[in-house]
Amino acid sequence: HQEFTMTIERTFSIIKPDAVAKNVVGEIQSRFEKAGLRIIASKMIRLTPEIAGKFYEVHKARPFYNDLCSYMSSGPVVVQVLEGDGAVLKNRDIMGATNPKDAAPGTIRADFAESIDANAVHGSDAPETAAQEIAFFFSGTELCDRP
Numbered sequence: 735h736q737e738f739t740m741t742i743e744r745t746f747s748i749i750k751p752d753a754v755a756k757n758v759v760g761e762i763q764s765r766f767e768k769a770g771l772r773i774i775a776s777k778m779i780r781l782t783p784e785i786a787g788k789f790y791e792v793h794k795a796r797p798f799y800n801d802l803c804s805y806m807s808s809g810p811v812v813v814q815v816l817e818g819d820g821a822v823l824k825n826r827d828i829m830g831a832t833n834p835k836d837a838a839p840g841t842i843r844a845d846f847a848e849s850i851d852a853n854a855v856h857g858s859d860a861p862e863t864a865a866q867e868i869a870f871f872f873s874g875t876e877l878c879d880r881p
């Protein structure tokens with residue numbers, strides 16, 4: 735027979751300018767916690783267009799790249815690291831589809847997002863990209879391991 739064990743993972747999350755402006759930072763963080771994800775690092779920052787451009791470099795050739803980078807630098811964001819069982823996929827489930835019109839009821843994007851640009855949250859799409867994205871914003875000593 736096969737043993738099924740979930741692995742403790744880390745993922746990177748951003749609460750985007752629209753959700754910060756709506757004052758739903760705590761409500762979004764509460765959804766992560768209720769789903770069993772622990773916030774092991776968190777800070778509110780303002781991205782410059784240059785930093786946003788570097789973070790989203792993978793999308794450089796996409797038509798939405800310039801809009802995305804200027805949007806992400808239009809107001810403060812909260813960058814955070816979430817840890818827990820299957821954190822990458824769990825976070826994406828909680829977030830819902832990229833376009834809020836397609837997001838399942840009860841997801842963060844269904845409940846708080848305005849549009850495909852102002853879509854409330856970012857979440858890493860794989861453990862490898864999560865590691866890169868975490869290192870982009872946090873030093874090792876900023877990650878607070880929990881017992």
Ligand code: RTP
Nearest residue numbers: 798802831832850851852853855856857858859
């Ligand atoms: P994210 O990276 O933000 O968690 O979202 P995602 O994986 O669902 O979407 P991705 O394809 O990685 O795109 C990153 C962000 O770019 C904006 N976008 N706009 N106009 C468009 O067709 C379009 N497609 C993507 C979204 O804000 C998306 O979150």
Ligand code: MG
Nearest residue numbers: 856857858859
């Ligand atoms: Mg993505």
